[in-house]
Amino acid sequence: MLATVRLVVLTALRNRLFAGLLIALIGATSLSVFIGGTALLEQAQAVVVFAAGAGRIVLVVGLVVFVAFHVQSMIETREVEGILARALARGSFVVGYWLGFALVTCAFVVGLALALWRVAPSADGILVWSFSLLLECWIVVAIAIFSGLMLERATSCVIFTLGFYALARLMGLFLGIRDFMADARDVKASDYVVDALALIMPRLDLFAQTGWLVYGQNGELLFPFVQGLVFLALVLAASIFDLSRRQF
Amino acid sequence: MFGKSDVGKVPLPLAALCLFLAGAHAGLASLNRNIHASPPVLSPPPGELSRKALAFGDDQFLYRRLAIDLQNAGDGAGAVTPISQYNYDYVIGWLRALSELDPKANHHFILAGRYFSFTKNNADLRRVVDFMVEKASVDPRRHWIWLTRCIELADHRLGDTEYALAIARLVASYDFPDMPSWVWMFPALLLEKLGRFAEGYASIEKVRAEKLSRLTHEEINWLNEVSQRLKTKSE
Numbered sequence: 001m002l003a004t005v006r007l008v009v010l011t012a013l014r015n016r017l018f019a020g021l022l023i024a025l026i027g028a029t030s031l032s033v034f035i036g037g038t039a040l041l042e043q044a045q046a047v048v049v050f051a052a053g054a055g056r057i058v059l060v061v062g063l064v065v066f067v068a069f070h071v072q073s074m075i076e077t078r079e080v081e082g083i084l085a086r087a088l089a090r091g092s093f094v095v096g097y098w099l100g101f102a103l104v105t106c107a108f109v110v111g112l113a114l115a116l117w118r119v120a121p122s123a124d125g126i127l128v129w130s131f132s133l134l135l136e137c138w139i140v141v142a143i144a145i146f147s148g149l150m151l152e153r154a155t156s157c158v159i160f161t162l163g164f165y166a167l168a169r170l171m172g173l174f175l176g177i178r179d180f181m182a183d184a185r186d187v188k189a190s191d192y193v194v195d196a197l198a199l200i201m202p203r204l205d206l207f208a209q210t211g212w213l214v215y216g217q218n219g220e221l222l223f224p225f226v227q228g229l230v231f232l233a234l235v236l237a238a239s240i241f242d243l244s245r246r247q248f
Numbered sequence: 249m250f251g252k253s254d255v256g257k258v259p260l261p262l263a264a265l266c267l268f269l270a271g272a273h274a275g276l277a278s279l280n281r282n283i284h285a286s287p288p289v290l291s292p293p294p295g296e297l298s299r300k301a302l303a304f305g306d307d308q309f310l311y312r313r314l315a316i317d318l319q320n321a322g323d324g325a326g327a328v329t330p331i332s333q334y335n336y337d338y339v340i341g342w343l344r345a346l347s348e349l350d351p352k353a354n355h356h357f358i359l360a361g362r363y364f365s366f367t368k369n370n371a372d373l374r375r376v377v378d379f380m381v382e383k384a385s386v387d388p389r390r391h392w393i394w395l396t397r398c399i400e401l402a403d404h405r406l407g408d409t410e411y412a413l414a415i416a417r418l419v420a421s422y423d424f425p426d427m428p429s430w431v432w433m434f435p436a437l438l439l440e441k442l443g444r445f446a447e448g449y450a451s452i453e454k455v456r457a458e459k460l461s462r463l464t465h466e467e468i469n470w471l472n473e474v475s476q477r478l479k480t481k482s483e
Binding site: 035036038039040041042045046049050052053166169170172173176177204205206207208209210211213214215 | 297300301304305306307308309311312313315316319320350352353354355357358359362363
């Protein structure tokens, strides 16, 4: 498994994922400093919020695109068959592959948190925000690996994962609409759809709130985080299940 | 990668067709040149559900973005819009939307109190002041300073000293560690302006009775001076 982790980290280095994402993050942060600096008041807050929000989007999109194309390239070049031909169990491969990207994500999140540390008004908020962003990225990477192995095409994988991410980020809205409209009409079909979705989707809308960086974190986070960890394990298990029934 | 071009080999009718189509396109483009989007000075504010959808789970990010949008609305691409051309139904709607996204922040207060308050329409200004009083009194520990701006606007710009007095009394009822003493003395000064000297004297003596330990030597001197003046006028 450690060899797979090393392979992923080396591939990320070789394919300039670190350099590419770093440049994108620096660009997003610079733009945030510029736009936040135009605020009439609370410029520091605006800069931190813009940098953190833009950093999250850059990180998620960058990781999804990289994972999707990496999985496709591994399948096309039959590299995955070469790896699985060895004594390595398929479960170890999936977990090792995810762990590699989890490490890569760690490096970026820690870097982003350190960059925000000096300017963020709330120091304790940044710890919770960083951990929450880390968990969010881990979940997104796991979904990208799952869909990449299942769909085998990078474009489909990117669309699937980003669609899933958008849905997970909007779950609070859908649940709000569902509860708000519950007594206002008789048609319940959409309610069942939303209820079913709520059972499947992680609540990413409760993760990585930039408000924590300004005012500190308050409110219940244990449940969403535990639910996120369970969902992460579920996606990895589903990836192993899908891979183990595949014939190469 | 590319070979040498040989214009002579292009069939003449094809070249003529290309030229004709390019000319026709340019002609049509010049005809519809004036059809373009004309961005409004200020669009209607997004509703609660739209805001939730736009936020993608991060209300604070949306607050900061929309606050900058409102700050720059009407002023961009070389255009500057006079305050009189803003639709104040929308302005108040935007300010409310921002305060709902982040009730703790100050950015929407400065937009209300230091930008949109420059309207010369008193009805619009009163709505801005009403908004600020309503929202600042929700969390006065954080936002009491904006109520002092409301006093100034109500008294100097609206010419409604009674309204200013009501706001001043509201601010004077608060007692937070970072509050300067002049905030408690505002009602007395406004009562003096209204010619209600006895009430003013009672108000300033109340400050003396309740806040004396919080006042500096210079502030006590000033309080004595105002108190004496009000007492003389009231007799």
